[in-house]
Amino acid sequence: YVSVGSPADPLIEFMINRGMEVVEEYEPLRYPHATKIFVNGVWVGVHQDPKHLVSQVLDTRRKSYLQYEVSLVREIRDQEFKIFSDAGRVMRPVFTVQQEDEAETGIEKGHLVLTKELVNKLAKEQAEPPEDPNEKIGWEGLIRAGAVEYLDAEEEETSMICMTPEDLELYRLQKAGVALDDDNGDDLNKRLKTRTNPTTHMYTHCEIHPSMILGICASIIPFPDHNQVS
Structure with a gap:
């Protein structure tokens, strides 16, 4: 965008x-x-x-x-x-992470603003499109709800972005004092998880998908992380 x-x-x-x-x-x-x-x-x-x-x-x-x-x-x-x-x-979309407990919406600090309620509404909307266009949520509705934000290069430099919602959950558990197992296992096809950084103060955003960090064009290149050109 x-x-x-x-x-x-x-x-x-x-x-x-x-x-x-x-x-x-x-x-x-x-x-x-x-x-x-x-x-x-x-x-x-x-x-x-x-x-x-x-x-x-x-x-x-x-x-x-x-x-x-x-x-x-x-x-x-x-x-x-x-x-x-x-x-x-040039801007790109990312999920927003709640920075403070929100009493009005019930979203707790450190959780995605994108709730299951919003996801269920989107799924229902796909199955049964509403007759009134004003009732449609869609992508614009996610932006209006604050669940998705567009960041440019300048703002991205001052943001903390985690790769997946799973990483965000692990971060919350670590902050709560839960001991985490960093063993990635013996499965060669398993995604390697980055070690959680204990000095991280708070994540502000979360990637929609880890490949989005490369952009749409770079994401369609086979094995881009093994490509000498990129």
């Missing part, structure tokens, strides 16, 4: 309403550790509480109040928060 772009002015207005100080009024000596905010590469202002701001903007995007192709990149070391809404960015 290639982004088509959206206006940046509503984004700037949104940030101002949430406590952003515009760059023209910024006093570096007064707030030396303020986080700089960039919109499409232009420095537009600063904010004193970037963690809360990023959480608000991310939640707004997942509730479809912002365009799903808007990218949010927080560089903690550089004290920068970058927002991209321009056209021409």
